[in-house]
Amino acid sequence: MRVLKMTVIAFPLALGACATTLPPGITAPDAGFSLVADKTRAATGRKSVWLQTSAQSQQVAKEIHALTHRKTITADTAVQVALLNNRGLQASYAAVGLSAADIWQESTPENPIVSVGLLGIGAPELGLFRALESLARVNLLDAPTRKRRVAVAQADFQRAQMQAVVDTLTLAAETRTAWIDAVAAFETVTFLNQASQAADASSELAQQLGQTGALNRAGQAREQVFDAELAAQTAEARLAASVAKEQLTRLMGLWGTEVDYFVPDALPQLPGGLRGTGAIEAQALQNRVDLEVARLSLAATAQAYGLTDATRVLTDLEVIAGAELERELGEDGDVETKILPQAELEFQIPIYDSGKARMRKAELSYLQAANSLAEIAVAVRSEARVAETRYRGTYAIAKQYRDVVLPLRRIIDDESLLANNGMITSTFELLIDVREGLGSKLDAAEAKHQFWLAAAGLDAAIYGGGGGAGGGDAGGVELAAGGGAGH
C-alpha cells in the first residue's frame, strides 16, 4: 500500500468560561467540526480543515505550497488541496459553527465527525478511502437527533453539518472531475502534437517535392493546408487544456506562486478489472448524504410543528422501487416495517400523525416534505443505476479500444512501414496511416477519460456530491483528413 503523507493539524480547543455546564465541543471554536485523529491516522486519509486562525491559515498555506509549487499533482493531491484551501468550503463550515452557536445554551450534542477520505483514482488503496469516508459519515449520522430538549436546534445543527458534508463531497468530486478533465485535455494535446509532427513532415516533404518539380502547387497546398488546420486544432486543444487546468486551479483555491503546478500528461491506464458494485441502489440509499439532508429537513419540519409530541398513527412510508407507497398501522404505535422482497432497496420515511385536527396543516406540510424526500430517493436510485451502467459501459468501450482497436492499428502501422520499405506505397501514405493511428489513440484516450469520469461518478452516486461528475459527452477530437499527395 502506498503511504500517504499525514497531515494532521491540531486545533487548540479553547473552552469558554461557561463551558463547565456544557460538554466540550459546542463552545469550541471548531464546534461541530472535530476530527477523529486516531481513526484518520489509522487510515492515513486526508482531512478537511476549518481554518479559523491566522496560525492555521499560515500552516495550511505552507502545506499547500509544498504540495503544489512546481509539483506534478495527482488526483488525490488535488482533492486534498481543494479540501484544505477552497474558501467556499470554509464558508460552508462557518455555517456549521453558526448553527452550533444556536444550540449553545440548550444542547450538548455529540460531536459529529466530518472527515473526507479521497475516492482516489487508480490508487490501490481506493477501498480504504471509501471505508474511511463511510465511517466518518456514519458517525455523523448516528449523532443523536432526538433529544427533546434541543430537538429543533439540533436538527438544524445536524442539517448544517450534513450540508457541510455535502459541500465537502461535492467539492471533492468536482475537483477530481476537474483533474480528470485537465489531464485528459493534456493527453489530447500530446496526441495532437504527434499528429502535427506527422502533418508537418508531410507538409515539408510536399514543399521539397515542389522544389524538385515532383508535386504541383495544388498537391503541395493540400498537404500544407492539412498541416495548418491541424496546427489550429492543436492550438484549440492547448487552449482547452489551459481552461480545464484553470478550473482545477479555481477549485483548489490556488493563486500566486501555487498556480505553477503541473498535471500528468496522461490519465492512468485502465484498471485490470472493475470493482464490485453489488446492490449499488441500497448502498446509495444508505450512504447518500444529500438524502440524509432531506431526511433531516423532514425531521426538522416535524419538530418545528411539534409533531414528535403527537401520537404516531401511521407507520413508515416505504418507498419501494421508487414508486410504491405503503402505509401500515402499527399495533401498539411502534414502527412496524413490512419486509419486502427487495429488502436491500428499502428506504423508510417516517410519517407522523398528531391525531389532532389543529395539526392538519402541519401534517400536510409534513406529507409534502415526505413526498419530496421520496422523490429524491427515487432519483438517488436512478442515479445509482445510471452510475453503475456508465461505469461498466465506459469500461467496456475503453477496453475495446485498448484490446482491439489499438492492436489492429499497430498491425496497420507495421504493415504500412513494410509497404513503404518496398516502395509499394509512398511516404505520404505512411504518414496518413500514422495520423489515422493517432486518431484512434485519441479516441482511446477519450474513452479512457470517460471511464475515469464514470469511476468518479460511481462514488458520487453512492456517497453524494455528484453534481459535477458523471461523465458528460465531452466528445473526442477528430483529426481532419490528410491531403494524400501522390494519389
Added chain:
Amino acid sequence: MMNRRQLLGTGVAGATLVSTKAWSQTDNRSLPEAALTDAAGTQPPVVPTSGPDYNPVVTLNGWTLPHRMKDGVKEFHLVAEPVERELTEGTTAYLWGYNGTSIGPTIEAVEGDRVRIFVTNRLPEHTTVHWHGLILPSGMDGVQGLSHPGIPPGKTFAYEFDLIKSGTFMYHPHADEMVQMAMGMMGMFVVHPKDPAFRRVDRDFLIMLNAFDIDPGTYIPRIMEMTDFNLWTWNSRIFPGIDPLVVNKGDDVRVRVGNLTMTNHPIHMHGYDFKVSCTDGGWVNPDVAWSEVSIDIPVGAMRAFDFKAEHEGDWAIHCHKSHHTMNAMGHDVPTFIGADKTNVTQKIRRVQPEYMPMGTAGMADMGEMEMPIPKNTAPMMSGWGKYGPIEMGGMFSVVKVRPGVASDDYADPGWYENPPGTQAAEWTGEVPEPMQVADATTRYTDPPVSRG
C-alpha cells in the same frame, strides 16, 4: 519449390471431392495417366520414344507433358486444377493451372500426328481448352457455348484432331476466360515439323509471357485488373526466379515466345542480332527474314527467333518496357529524386521510429537495401550478379553462352568471367574535358578544318 495442388476454399474442396470420382473414372476408362510435377526449375527436354522423331523443346522453368501412343493416336491428359506456384523464392501465388503447375506443361507433337487430349476439370467451375493457333475442326476449338458445352467440374472431355501444320502454339481456357487466364491457366503447344532436320536447332527454348496482379502480401491474383498488373512473368515466374538460357558456344538456338498478357512486350536480347524464324502463321522464309535485336510480341501472338551462339558471355534478355522488369511496386509513389528528406526523416521518426528515407537519389537503393517488406512480396528489384545488384525483376533472364556445354546440359554454369581487358573499369588516367551544351539550339558539327 513449387507445390502441387492447393485447396483454395470450400468450393475447391468440393471440386476435389468430385475429382476423386473423376480419377476413378479415369482409371476405369484406362485414360493415360495425368503426369504431375512439383518442381519449378527448368526440366530437360523429353526425347520422344514413340511416334515420329523430333527435336524436343525446353520450357524455361517448366516441363513437357508425357504422352502415350494408342492405336496410332498420341494421347495426353491435362488436368485443370488449383495450384500453388512459387513465383520466386519467398513469393508464392495461389493460381489455377494444369497438372500441378502454372503455366501448364508443354504439349509437344509432330506435324501429321493425330492427338487425343483428355481434359479433366478439377476446378470449381466449368472450363474448356482452346488450342490457340491450331487448324482443327470447329467442334474442337474449345470456345465455351460455341464449340461445345463447358466441361463441368469433375468431368473429363476428350479433344481429338490432326496436327496439320508445324509451329508454336498455345492452349488456354475459352470459358470464363477473363478469370481463368488471370488465374494463370495457359500453356504452350509445339508442333514439330515432320522432317526432324527442317529448320533444326540445337537448343529450343519456350517462354510464355503472362502477368498477374497480386497485391503485396496477398496470394491470389486480382482477376478484375485490366491494365495495372504488378507482376510480369515468364512462365509464371519473376526474376530472379527465372532460370538462365544456358547455351553451348556455337549452338544454333531458337527462342519461342508466346504472349497471353494484355499488352505487347518488346523482347530484347543483348549481344546478338537474331532473325524471326516463325510467326503465328508459319515459318518465315530465311531469305526474307530480317535481323533485329528486339522483337515485339503482340498480344495473343507467338514469335520464334533464331541466332547462332557465337558470342560467349552473360547476355541479358528482357522485356524492354522498363516497368516489366520490376516486381511489385506502387505506381502512385511520387518521385522523390532531389528532395532533401533529412528534416522530414527526423520528424517522421518521432511518430514512426523505423522509417527509412528512400528514393531521393533514384530507386537503386531498393536493389541494395534489404529492408523488411510485406510477407509474400518479392522486392521491386532484386537478384545479384557477380558485380552487384542487377536491379531487375519481372521479365528478365540471362542468356549464358559458354564453350563446352553438353547437349543435354541446361544447368546454370555460374557467372561469366570476362577475359582481361574486356570489362569496363575505372579509368585512372587523364580524363578529357567533356563537351557540353547548355541550351536546346540545333547545332551543326563544325566542318573539318582544311589543312591544304
